[in-house]
Amino acid sequence: MGIHRGHQARPVEWLAEKFIFLVSLSAIVMVFLIFLFVAREALPLFFGETNTALVQKPIPTADLEKLSPAKLQQYLELTPAQFAAMDKDTLKSLMDVKQEAQDEVPEEFRNDPDARINTTEWRYLVLPHQWNHYDKPEYIWQPVGQIQKYNIIPLLVGTLKTTLIGLLFAVPLSVGAAIYVSQMARPKMREIIKPTIELLSGIPSVVVGFFALLVMATVLQKVFGYQTRLNAFVAGIALGFAVIPVIFSIAEDALTSVPRAYTQAALALGASRWQTAWQIVLPAALPGVFAATVLGFGRAIGETMIVLMVCSASVMSWSIFDSARSITTTIAAEMAEAVSGGPHYRILFMLGALLFAVTFVSNMVAGAVIQRFKLKLEGKR
Amino acid sequence: MKQFIKSFCVAAVAVGISASASAGNITVKGSDTLLILAQKWAENYMGSHADVKISVTGGGTGTGFAALQNQTTDLCDASRKAKAAEIANCIKAFNARPTEYKVALDGLSVYVNPESPLKELTVAQVGDIFTGKTKNWKEVGGPDAPITLYSRENSSGTYEFFKEHVLKGHDFAASAQTMPGTAAIVQAVLKDKYGIGYGGAAYGGGTKQLSIKKDDTSPAIDPTENNVESGTYPIWRYLYVYVNPALDKGDIAAYLNWIRSDDGQKYVKEVGYFPLPKNLRN
Numbered sequence A: 001m002g003i004h005r006g007h008q009a010r011p012v013e014w015l016a017e018k019f020i021f022l023v024s025l026s027a028i029v030m031v032f033l034i035f036l037f038v039a040r041e042a043l044p045l046f047f048g049e050t051n052t053a054l055v056q057k058p059i060p061t062a063d064l065e066k067l068s069p070a071k072l073q074q075y076l077e078l079t080p081a082q083f084a085a086m087d088k089d090t091l092k093s094l095m096d097v098k099q100e101a102q103d104e105v106p107e108e109f110r111n112d113p114d115a116r117i118n119t120t121e122w123r124y125l126v127l128p129h130q131w132n133h134y135d136k137p138e139y140i141w142q143p144v145g146q147i148q149k150y151n152i153i154p155l156l157v158g159t160l161k162t163t164l165i166g167l168l169f170a171v172p173l174s175v176g177a178a179i180y181v182s183q184m185a186r187p188k189m190r191e192i193i194k195p196t197i198e199l200l201s202g203i204p205s206v207v208v209g210f211f212a213l214l215v216m217a218t219v220l221q222k223v224f225g226y227q228t229r230l231n232a233f234v235a236g237i238a239l240g241f242a243v244i245p246v247i248f249s250i251a252e253d254a255l256t257s258v259p260r261a262y263t264q265a266a267l268a269l270g271a272s273r274w275q276t277a278w279q280i281v282l283p284a285a286l287p288g289v290f291a292a293t294v295l296g297f298g299r300a301i302g303e304t305m306i307v308l309m310v311c312s313a314s315v316m317s318w319s320i321f322d323s324a325r326s327i328t329t330t331i332a333a334e335m336a337e338a339v340s341g342g343p344h345y346r347i348l349f350m351l352g353a354l355l356f357a358v359t360f361v362s363n364m365v366a367g368a369v370i371q372r373f374k375l376k377l378e379g380k381r
Numbered sequence B: 001m002k003q004f005i006k007s008f009c010v011a012a013v014a015v016g017i018s019a020s021a022s023a024g025n026i027t028v029k030g031s032d033t034l035l036i037l038a039q040k041w042a043e044n045y046m047g048s049h050a051d052v053k054i055s056v057t058g059g060g061t062g063t064g065f066a067a068l069q070n071q072t073t074d075l076c077d078a079s080r081k082a083k084a085a086e087i088a089n090c091i092k093a094f095n096a097r098p099t100e101y102k103v104a105l106d107g108l109s110v111y112v113n114p115e116s117p118l119k120e121l122t123v124a125q126v127g128d129i130f131t132g133k134t135k136n137w138k139e140v141g142g143p144d145a146p147i148t149l150y151s152r153e154n155s156s157g158t159y160e161f162f163k164e165h166v167l168k169g170h171d172f173a174a175s176a177q178t179m180p181g182t183a184a185i186v187q188a189v190l191k192d193k194y195g196i197g198y199g200g201a202a203y204g205g206g207t208k209q210l211s212i213k214k215d216d217t218s219p220a221i222d223p224t225e226n227n228v229e230s231g232t233y234p235i236w237r238y239l240y241v242y243v244n245p246a247l248d249k250g251d252i253a254a255y256l257n258w259i260r261s262d263d264g265q266k267y268v269k270e271v272g273y274f275p276l277p278k279n280l281r282n
Helices: A011-046 A061-066 A069-075 A080-085 A088-103 A122-126 A153-184 A187-200 A205-224 A232-256 A260-268 A273-284 A286-302 A305-310 A327-337 A343-377 B002-021 B035-048 B061-069 B084-094 B123-131 B157-165 B182-191 B225-230 B250-259
Strands: B025-030 B053-057 B075-078 B099-112 B120-122 B148-152 B177-179 B195-200 B211-213 B236-243
Touching: A011 A343, A061 A088, A069 A080, A088 B084, A153 A187, A153 A232, A153 A273, A153 A286, A153 A327, A187 A232, A205 A232, A205 A305, A232 A286, A232 A305, A260 A273, A273 A286, A286 A343, A305 A327, A327 A343, A327 B061, B025 B035, B025 B061, B025 B250, B035 B053, B035 B250, B061 B075, B061 B084, B061 B236, B099 B157, B099 B182, B099 B225, B099 B250, B120 B123, B123 B148, B123 B195, B123 B211, B148 B157, B148 B182, B157 B195, B177 B182, B182 B195, B236 B250
Parallel strands: B025 B053, B025 B075, B120 B211, B148 B177, B148 B195
Antiparallel strands: B075 B236, B099 B195, B099 B236
16 A cells, blocks of 8 residues: 555655545544444433432432342432442442432422423433423423523524524525626626635634624614514624625535536527526536535524623424524533533433534535535436 | 654653642632632732642632533632532542632622612512413502513522522523623613613612512611621622632631632622621631
8 A cells, every 4th residue: 555656765755645644544443433422421311310209219328228239229220330339338428418308499490390200211201291380292402400400402593593593594695695696796706705705714702792782683673673683683794704705605616516518518509608608617616505504504503602601591382483593602611501411401411412413414414415416417317 | 853842852851740740730610600709809819928839710600610520620719608419429529528718799680670669579579470370560669660680590590599599499480581791681671661670789770679578577778788788688698619628728828718719709899799798707
């Protein structure tokens, strides 16, 4: 393998080759390790090993002797290694802590039917439930408090809402700009517009978020006159600004790389510039434009700071003028305070895995679609 | 080359040993609420004790406890009491409960827009407003207008405290907008005539801070320093530092004592919190 064409590879070249190989290998290893880590942290949730029921019957510390070791280990949530290393006093104090946790539950919650529910069961994670003090079944994400409510649907809706608004705003604008720059603009114009749009991607998203929070929110509220100042619409538009340079630069590349013979043939047959761009070049570059859109989707769904700064109330509503909370925002904002290894922590990792799966699947689907487009364009199907 | 690698390894090991052996390195991690105060303490303590190095990082109370149980930090700043699960994790990690020290007081005010005619509310009324039971200002004696709620991220100790003690454990209304910090709440309330928010008593610059009644019959109390320190203002909490008892000796114990002494407590007011009452000091 490697560089052995007619002469002995020099040691430096050999080293360089091995180094590059190691770098690429490490990328694969990293992806694999990250996925493994996320999956490992979320796994107990899938096996139903977490229990968030507020009121649980504690075993009195005096009964320590009566319990079988296996049962004790399960009750105290210990790994076999931890259990083996512990002396009786430590076990006792662990049991005391369990007892104290129960003693601290406020009187009002002791008789609350919700306090006996394990809120990390799947039906509470994805289906609406009528909690005590609510009039109807609702989707609620309120992970901190006596009764922890972990319904992930408001977060999914929030993520989709902001992402779709962002794409609806960004795709027409950036594809339009790409068509103009690659097909119609005079070279001088192109030299100004292209770097300027691409410069947008150099603006850190936290700055875009800051701008949206202070300026765009006020302006848009004045224009549209809705009640909630910070909502999914503002976040979506701000996301659009982050996505535009991504879609633009790839779409522009795709449009520019359509063979000039196509354009020249169309023009020679009497088509106008506009007809050529719209009916010849754009269809020919469609796989590239589609790929750009999918990459834009990945960027939008994974963007954290903008949505975090602009809106983050976990309202279950499809209205674009209501607030929204995306998955990324939730992870970024809540991970620091979650008890490590606790149910909240596990659910945040589960959300991370979900996000990974969504982008993975969307990339795969996009790949397949692009392949089909290409075959069709080349007349092979 | 081999010689070089060998000497490099020896040097690295030597550096590592000397770093871990040098006395008086204290690491502090935890609550962002306490971060500025902790830095202030560290600076002033290092100023008078040149041999002690204190490094302070934030990240949140939960992060602090995780670090405490992994033994990557000596002290854990906390804006709330340790949860049972966290105590259990500590016992599993180092066979002992973390020692808890109260280090300061924080009073929470309820902010409204300066134009609001409202002056006082009971704790129960504030709770009803934030759970969404009370939706219009006229129900609590204000103008006929819907109430806009501004709350904190649920990772904040302030959020949790407010939920437990003012909302009595009930959920915040879903429409409550979560803001990234107290300053953002103040900004929002200043811009919103019908807004209401909450946060540290010293951070409400420009907003109107309501007087709070413990219940219908008790007098309305302003969130002033004297009222918070004496405990007559109803919404206040302790701020804590947790430490692994095995480490609570030598430099660390001296530092903790200093924090809770009159000398250390005088910095508390500078960052907007309230010093411990005399009987809890050292």
